[in-house]
Amino acid sequence: MKQSTASKHPVLETRGLTVRFGGHVAVNSVSCAFSSGSLTAIVGPNGAGKTTYFNLISGQIPATSGEVFLHGENISGLSVAMRSRRGLGRAFQLTNLFPFLTVQENVRIAVQARAGIGADIIGMWNKHVELIDKANMILEQVALTSQAYTQARALPHGDQRKLEVGLMLALEPEVFMFDEPTAGMSVDEVPVILDLIKKIKDQGNRTLLLVEHKMDVVRELADRIIVLHNGCLVADGDPETVIASDIVQEAYLGAAPDKSKEAKK
Amino acid sequence: MLNKLLSWDLPRSKVLAAILLVIFLGLLLTPLAGDKAMGAGAKICIFIILVASFDLLLGYTGILSFAHTMFFGIGAYGVAMISVEPGEHWWALGPGWGSIFLGIIVAVVLSTLIALFISAFSLRVRTMYFAMITLSVSAAVQTLAMRSTEITGGEDGINFTVPDLLSPLYTFADSIELFGQKVEFTGAFIMYYVVFIVALVLFLFVLRIVNSPFGRVLQAIRDNEFRAAAIGYRVVLYRAASSVLGAIIATLAGCMYALFLRYQGPEATMGFGIMMDILFMVVIGGMATIYGAVIGATLMLIAQNYLQDLMKIVQSDVSGIPFVSGLLHPDRWLLWMGILFIIVVYNFPWGIVGKLRMRALGIE
Numbered sequence: 001m002k003q004s005t006a007s008k009h010p011v012l013e014t015r016g017l018t019v020r021f022g023g024h025v026a027v028n029s030v031s032c033a034f035s036s037g038s039l040t041a042i043v044g045p046n047g048a049g050k051t052t053y054f055n056l057i058s059g060q061i062p063a064t065s066g067e068v069f070l071h072g073e074n075i076s077g078l079s080v081a082m083r084s085r086r087g088l089g090r091a092f093q094l095t096n097l098f099p100f101l102t103v104q105e106n107v108r109i110a111v112q113a114r115a116g117i118g119a120d121i122i123g124m125w126n127k128h129v130e131l132i133d134k135a136n137m138i139l140e141q142v143a144l145t146s147q148a149y150t151q152a153r154a155l156p157h158g159d160q161r162k163l164e165v166g167l168m169l170a171l172e173p174e175v176f177m178f179d180e181p182t183a184g185m186s187v188d189e190v191p192v193i194l195d196l197i198k199k200i201k202d203q204g205n206r207t208l209l210l211v212e213h214k215m216d217v218v219r220e221l222a223d224r225i226i227v228l229h230n231g232c233l234v235a236d237g238d239p240e241t242v243i244a245s246d247i248v249q250e251a252y253l254g255a256a257p258d259k260s261k262e263a264k265k
Numbered sequence: 266m267l268n269k270l271l272s273w274d275l276p277r278s279k280v281l282a283a284i285l286l287v288i289f290l291g292l293l294l295t296p297l298a299g300d301k302a303m304g305a306g307a308k309i310c311i312f313i314i315l316v317a318s319f320d321l322l323l324g325y326t327g328i329l330s331f332a333h334t335m336f337f338g339i340g341a342y343g344v345a346m347i348s349v350e351p352g353e354h355w356w357a358l359g360p361g362w363g364s365i366f367l368g369i370i371v372a373v374v375l376s377t378l379i380a381l382f383i384s385a386f387s388l389r390v391r392t393m394y395f396a397m398i399t400l401s402v403s404a405a406v407q408t409l410a411m412r413s414t415e416i417t418g419g420e421d422g423i424n425f426t427v428p429d430l431l432s433p434l435y436t437f438a439d440s441i442e443l444f445g446q447k448v449e450f451t452g453a454f455i456m457y458y459v460v461f462i463v464a465l466v467l468f469l470f471v472l473r474i475v476n477s478p479f480g481r482v483l484q485a486i487r488d489n490e491f492r493a494a495a496i497g498y499r500v501v502l503y504r505a506a507s508s509v510l511g512a513i514i515a516t517l518a519g520c521m522y523a524l525f526l527r528y529q530g531p532e533a534t535m536g537f538g539i540m541m542d543i544l545f546m547v548v549i550g551g552m553a554t555i556y557g558a559v560i561g562a563t564l565m566l567i568a569q570n571y572l573q574d575l576m577k578i579v580q581s582d583v584s585g586i587p588f589v590s591g592l593l594h595p596d597r598w599l600l601w602m603g604i605l606f607i608i609v610v611y612n613f614p615w616g617i618v619g620k621l622r623m624r625a626l627g628i629e
Contacts, residue, residue, distance in 0.1 A: 084497035098488035109485045113497040121479040126273050
């Protein structure tokens with residue numbers, strides 16, 4: 001399945017994206033395009049380079065070679081902050097919050113980033129009612145309303161994961177990058193996040209990338225699966241075909257021991 | 266109204282509110298208690314600002330800058346150098362309001378440029394390296410100030426005169442007798458209230474900064490700069506803006522200090538001891554609270570000014586006992602300050618304000 005968008009350029013595209021850490025090639029010349037309204041699951045064993053691939057796209061790690069394009073524009077030279085402003089949203093695999101701010105403040109700081117009022121030093125943080133309303137709305141979506149005034153560091157793990165996703169929602173990005181959003185969540189919390197992902201997908205004009213280990217989740221959500229193995233893109237196609245393919249059975253679903261840890265942020 | 270002035274960042278503890286009110290009223294009425302009290306009061310007002318602006322950097326932005334007293338010194342030199350008698354130097358304009366304003370402007374511009382320079386070269390690096398760079402820049406500037414005898418008066422510093430209205434020689438009302446104290450209504454009295462009002466306004470300004478959208482971004486950067494960048498904030502720019510704001514406020518505090526003392530020398534504002542003092546004040550008062558600056562500065566300066574007096578009294582009572590009397594000798598006051606500091610840090614890791622707020626919330 002190749003890209004099927006009407007617009008000239010895919011929303012997001014990587015061309016020959018490569019990063020080397022010393023002699024180790026963590027991501028090896030990955031070229032892939034992602035179109036609007038679709039959810040692409042990125043699967044592969046631990047250490048396959050999935051998170052590193054995300055880091056290259058969102059800019060946390062500079063690529064050794066290759067480029068990232070957003071709407072056909074080369075954004076490889078932009079900083080993390082500038083890529084985020086262009087519409088690349090990212091929820092991290094390891095929870096990455098503002099620990100001493102409250103849950104609501106965490107979301108508000110992201111809402112504010114979107115609103116672009118961060119340079120206001122005289123106005124009152126508390127007086128931007130529309131931002132507070134929006135933050136509260138997002139807290140509702142991620143089922144954290146009751147924890148709004150708790151410091152983020154005091155949240156249980158599952159709630160921190162939800163807040164992690166909430167921060168990305170607040171940015172209203174065009175591209176959503178979920179890195180194992182349900183990892184470590186209790187069974188009853190998982191549907192909250194999955195429903196959210198579905199809702200975003202159903203908007204039809206967003207591009208979603210999802211790194212996920214749970215095959216049932218991938219089956220349920222993904223329109224397309226790409227498989228990374230040792231940093232290389234080894235399979236790309238619709239879920240049923242990819243899951244059934246030998247390479248996935250062997251590389252990922254086989255009883256391969258999860259030994260390698262590198263390239264995990 | 267009060268809410269608006271305090272930027273909706275209330276003390277959030279009845280005990281803290283009461284202490285702040287006592288300090289506020291105390292500083293408001295200090296000139297009525299004689300010259301020594303007035304000197305101590307003005308120093309407290311000025312240090313509250315200096316410490317609050319330092320807290321903006323350390324507590325709110327997570328930047329440890331040892332150059333803060335350098336900016337304090339630049340402010341003081343700016344006003345002092347321009348106010349000396351004309352003829353000595355081309356830049357000297359003699360005492361006057363114009364000199365003061367020009368001195369303030371020049372000092373603020375210079376501080377801004379230096380703060381930008383330091384930021385541009387070092388804010389990308391880790392906290393510790395930034396601290397070391399600021400340490401070396403500030404040591405260089407301090408040495409420069411001490412050695413450039415021709416320009417800065419070297420170690421002796423600069424004595425200068427202020428406009429008549431602010432001079433102790435000017436009296437605007439007959440002196441009165443209050444609680445056995447003679448209160449003189451001189452220019453120094455007016456100067457005190459100038460310092461008081463400027464300090465109050467700057468304090469409220471800092472309180473507003475930390476409660477503005479900008480201030481919250483600083484806190485986010487302090488908490489997790491990686492994530493702050495990931496949601497689209499240009500971390501380096503925000504840090505630079507914060508260090509420039511801190512530098513400007515410290516500079517203004519320096520201007521006020523020189524005006525009040527009618528003197529500026531390297532040890533008065535730039536010494537490393539003062540840098541340590543404001544670091545202690547922030548930690549004792551409570552980082553990232555701004556009100557901590559009030560508590561920290563007041564407590565430390567009262568101790569510095571009056572601990573020796575207190576010890577003199579206590580020592581005379583125990584002068585017979587050899588070891589104890591030695592321990593309580595007024596020259597040992599720094600020892601007691603140190604012990605006090607350890608006790609406070611050990612018991613209140615979030616500072617006094619942090620402790621009071623936690624207690625108000627019922628968290629022990």
